Every structure is written in structure tokens, then in C-alpha cells.
Amino acid sequence: MVGHAFMGNAHSQAWRTAPRFFDLPLRPVMSLVVGHDAGRAAAAAERLGWADSSADWRAAVVRDDVDLVDICTPGSTHAEIAIAALEAGKHVLCEKPLANTVAEAEAMAAAAEQARAHGVRAMVGFTYRRVPAIALARRLVAEGRVGEVRHVRAQYLQDWIVDPEAPLSWRLDRAQAGSGALGDIGAHVIDLTQHIVGDRIREVSGRLETFVKERPYPAGETAGGLGGGGSATERGPVTVDDAAAFLASFAGGAMGVFEATRFATGRKNAIRIEVNGSRGSLAFDFEDMNVLEFYDGTEDAGTAGFRRILVTEPTHPYVGSWWPAGHGLGYEHGFTHQVVDLVSAIAAGTDPAPSFADGLQVQRVLAAVETSSDTRTWQEIPTDD
Numbered sequence: 001m002v003g004h005a006f007m008g009n010a011h012s013q014a015w016r017t018a019p020r021f022f023d024l025p026l027r028p029v030m031s032l033v034v035g036h037d038a039g040r041a042a043a044a045a046e047r048l049g050w051a052d053s054s055a056d057w058r059a060a061v062v063r064d065d066v067d068l069v070d071i072c073t074p075g076s077t078h079a080e081i082a083i084a085a086l087e088a089g090k091h092v093l094c095e096k097p098l099a100n101t102v103a104e105a106e107a108m109a110a111a112a113e114q115a116r117a118h119g120v121r122a123m124v125g126f127t128y129r130r131v132p133a134i135a136l137a138r139r140l141v142a143e144g145r146v147g148e149v150r151h152v153r154a155q156y157l158q159d160w161i162v163d164p165e166a167p168l169s170w171r172l173d174r175a176q177a178g179s180g181a182l183g184d185i186g187a188h189v190i191d192l193t194q195h196i197v198g199d200r201i202r203e204v205s206g207r208l209e210t211f212v213k214e215r216p217y218p219a220g221e222t223a224g225g226l227g228g229g230g231s232a233t234e235r236g237p238v239t240v241d242d243a244a245a246f247l248a249s250f251a252g253g254a255m256g257v258f259e260a261t262r263f264a265t266g267r268k269n270a271i272r273i274e275v276n277g278s279r280g281s282l283a284f285d286f287e288d289m290n291v292l293e294f295y296d297g298t299e300d301a302g303t304a305g306f307r308r309i310l311v312t313e314p315t316h317p318y319v320g321s322w323w324p325a326g327h328g329l330g331y332e333h334g335f336t337h338q339v340v341d342l343v344s345a346i347a348a349g350t351d352p353a354p355s356f357a358d359g360l361q362v363q364r365v366l367a368a369v370e371t372s373s374d375t376r377t378w379q380e381i382p383t384d385d
Contacts, residue, residue, distance in 0.1 A: 002034045002057045002081055003072035004044035007095050007125075011072055012048035014335035021321045022340045025347035028068075034060045061085040068346075071095060074176040075183070079104040082122070082356075086115040091346055092122045093338075097187040097366065098359030100178030105356075105363040112356035123342050123352040124359035126191040128271060130337035132329065133292040135317035136309070137275070137282045138196045140294065147279030147297070149197045152248075152256040154189035154274075156181075157267035161242065167218040172238045180240030182208060183366050186260030190362050191354065192273060196282075199252045200361065205378045206246025206369035210238055211263055246369045269331075281306075290328040357384075 001011060015028050033050040034057045035041030045053035054060050061069050061084050069085035071078055071094040079099050085092050092112070099105040112122035128134060140146065158181075160166070170176040171184060194200050214235045242263050248256035264270070271286035283293040283306065293306045312328055314320040318337045322329060345352035361381070368379035 001030075001032070001050070001070040001072060002060070002077075003095075004033050004035050004041065004048065005072070007072035008033070008044065009048065010332060010335045011070055011093075012050070013332055014339045015070075016049050017332075017336045018339040018343070021336070024340065024343050026343050028339065028343060031065050032060055032063065057081055058084065061090055062088045066090060068093065074170050075100040075178045076176045079108050082108050083111045086111045086120060086122060089115070089118065089120055091120055091342075093125060093342055094122070094356075094359075095125045096191070096359065096362075097178065097183045098124050098356060098363055100183075102360070102363050102367045105360040109356040109360040116351070119349065121342075121346050121352055122356045123338075123345075124354050124356060125338060126188060126195075126354050126359075126362075127334040127338050128188055128192055128286070129195050129354070130318065130334040130341065131286070131289055132317050132319050133284055133289060133309075133311040134192060134196065136292055136311050137273075137284060138198070139317070140282060141197055141275065141277075145280055145294070145296070146275060146277030146282060149199065149250070149252065149254045149275055149277045151276040152193050152197060152250065152254055152274075153272075154193045154256065155259045155270065155272040156185040156189045156261075157259070157264035157270040157272070158185065158262045159265050159267055161212070161262045162265050164212045165216060168215045168236050168238070169218070172215065172240055174239035177240055179366060179370065180208075180210070180238075180242055180244075181260040181262050182241050182244035182369060184260075185262070186244050186258065186369075187362050187366060189258060189260065189271060189273065190365050191358070192271070193256065193258075193275075194362075195354070196273065197250070197252075197254065197275060199250045199254065200383075201248045201256065201365050201381055202251045203249040203378055203380050204246045204365060204368050204372055206244060206258075206372045208241035208370065208373040209243050210240070211242045213238055244369060244373075246372065248365075289330075 015030050019027050030050045032052045033045045034054045038055040041053040068091040071081050082092050082094050214237050217234045243261035245259045274283045280297045281295040292309045295306045313325050342352050364381050372379045
């Protein structure tokens with residue numbers, strides 16, 4: 001695993017937990033964790049359960065005792081690490097968004113396709129797909145329970161940088177993150193809605209906004225972000241969007257409305273998705289993640305209404321390997337389910353999803369929203385068809 005901060009913690013727990021709750025066809029061995037600082041990487045290995053540590057990812061991805069490389073670093077490093085790992089014959093799991101640019105994502109998807117011919121698999125970590133309620137929503141749509149999809153509404157709302165004095169981090173630096181709320185959290189709802197409805201976004205019209213243009217450097221950092229003498233009085237530019245909103249048209253004819261912001265005061269991790277169809281509707285909110293709301297439009301109008309489904313039954317996706325019915329799951333379980341699906345695909349010799357090609361398609365949507373915001377025009381999403 002390359003990177004051991006927020007996502008590295010979540011992925012490490014998943015690698016530890018998956019073989020203890022699920023009957024995996026292969027057993028993951030947590031061989032090596034890599035960070036840019038050798039001392040911190042060693043401490044992370046001890047804390048997170050990795051057998052060894054390193055500060056050299058290039059040496060790590062060609063080691064004989066490494067079969068899979070899990071990339072949990074900022075987006076600016078994804079392409080170089082993933083392509084090197086794939087060329088070395090290693091399976092790859094890469095955090096989202098796939099890259100910082102369409103060109104990088106195209107190169108990664110091409111490398112994945114070449115590696116696939118040799119039995120090497122690659123997957124991008126859109127983990128919220130593995131929330132049981134989301135998986136159930138996809139199943140209901142596929143079964144025709146909502147009929148023809150007409151409307152999709154999707155929001156990802158957070159508030160962690162509402163305070164203008166919140167310090168700069170790599171997520172606010174375009175060179176490292178690629179974009180702000182759009183790519184960091186908007187990418188999730190783009191992937192989720194396409195996954196649930198089984199259709200792809202064809203065209204977008206959007207707007208981006210940065211509300212706070214500069215912020216203080218974290219204590220001890222300077223403009224280079226490398227430490228050594230910064231103070232609360234030193235400030236640097238925010239080079240990404242704080243909020244994104246866009247309209248979308250799906251290939252099948254559905255209309256979409258999307259919003260991603262880190263300025264929704266009071267909203268901590270609200271992923272809200274609603275799908276309206278000709279026969280019914282679905283609604284989900286991650287802040288109540290074990291619940292899916294379903295409206296069956298074929299029922300008698302006198303008693304019809306949204307049904308609150310507690311998605312904790314053994315018959316629901318993924319749930320049977322966990323707790324007795326009614327005992328809810330949490331944020332971390334999606335990462336465990338991700339490991340289960342990836343390891344199962346590798347063992348079966350099948351392609352895991354979402355693929356790098358799926359990640360590339362989301363990257364193209366992100367780029368189209370940015371271009372639309374700059375030009376105030378509708379933008380069509382390119383395809384490889």
C-alpha cells in the first residue's frame with residue numbers, strides 16, 4: 001500500500017478485516033506500506049498491521065513478494081505509480097478520482113487494458129458502491145422496480161472548510177488534488193448515480209465557485225508546503241473549487257441535477273441521491289446509510305407512500321457476513337466489501353468494477369463540468385465507442 005493517511009487507514013482496516021468475516025478465495029498478506037518519510041512509514045506499519053515499510057515506492061512495486069499495489073496517495077501521483085505497477089505485472093487498486101487530468105486517466109486506462117491481456121487486474125476505489133443500501137438500489141432499478149428512469153438528483157454535502165481560517169491542505173492545491181469539491185466528492189455521486197441507474201452521463205452544464213480565495217498555511221509550513229518556519233500569518237492561494245453544481249443529461253434520456261460542496265454548513269457527509277422513474281422512486285442519504293427509501297408507484301394510491309427499508313437483512317447485498325439483522329454497518333464496511341470484490345475477481349480471473357475505463361469516464365465528466373463553467377456552455381462527454 002502506497003500512502004498511509006486517511007485513506008491508508010481505511011484501506012488497512014479493510015485488508016485486515018475482509019478475510020476474517022468473508023470466505024475469500026485468496027488470503028491477503030499485508031507485506032509492505034510505503035510513505036515519503038521512512039520514519040513515519042515505519043510507525044504506520046506498526047500501527048496498521050503491515051509487515052514492513054519503505055520510503056521508495058518504485059522499489060516496492062517491483063518486489064517479488066508484492067502481487068497487488070493499493071494506491072492511497074494524492075491524485076497527482078496516481079498515474080505514475082499505477083502505470084509502473086501494472087507494467088511490473090501487479091494488480092492495482094487506485095483511490096478516486098482516477099487521476100488529475102483526462103490525459104493521465106487515459107494513460108492509466110490504456111496501461112490497465114494492456115495488463116489485462118496478461119491477467120493483471122485494475123480497479124478504481126469508488127467505495128460507496130459497496131454500501132448495502134446503494135447495492136440494493138442498483139438491484140431494484142435493474143429489476144425494473146422504478147420503471148423508466150426520468151430524474152436523478154445527487155448531492156454530496158460537507159462543511160469542513162466553512163471556516164475561512166481553516167488551513168490549506170493538499171486537497172486545496174490544484175497541483176496535487178486536480179480539483180476541489182468537484183473531483184474529491186463530486187466524483188463519488190457521478191459514479192454512484194451512473195452505477196445505480198445503469199446509464200452514463202452524456203452532456204453537462206455546470207458552474208464552479210471558490211468562496212475563500214486564500215487560507216493560512218498549517219503551522220510549521222511555508223508556501224512550498226515542506227515545513228520549516230511557517231506561521232499563522234502566512235497565507236497561500238486556494239487553487240481549487242469550493243463548490244460545484246451542474247445539470248446533466250443521461251444517454252437514456254433521464255435528467256440529472258448534481259451538487260458537490262464543502263461549504264454546506266451543518267452537513268458532515270451527506271450523500272443524497274434520489275431516482276424517479278415511471279413506476280417508482282428511490283431515495284438514499286449516507287448520513288442514514290443503513291436505510292433506503294422506496295416508493296412503489298404501482299400500489300393503490302390510497303395507501304401508497306415511501307417505504308423505509310432497513311438494509312440489514314442477510315438477504316441484502318454483503319450483509320449476511322456481518323451481524324444479526326438490525327445491527328447496522330458503518331463507513332468502514334464499504335472498504336471491506338471493496339477488498340472482497342477485488343480479491344474475488346482476481347481469484348476468478350474476471351474484471352473487477354469499477355474499472356480504470358470507468359474511472360476515465362468519470363474523469364471526462366469532471367473535465368466537461370470545468371470546461372462548461374469556464375465557457376458557460378453545454379459540454380458533451382467524449383466516449384471511446
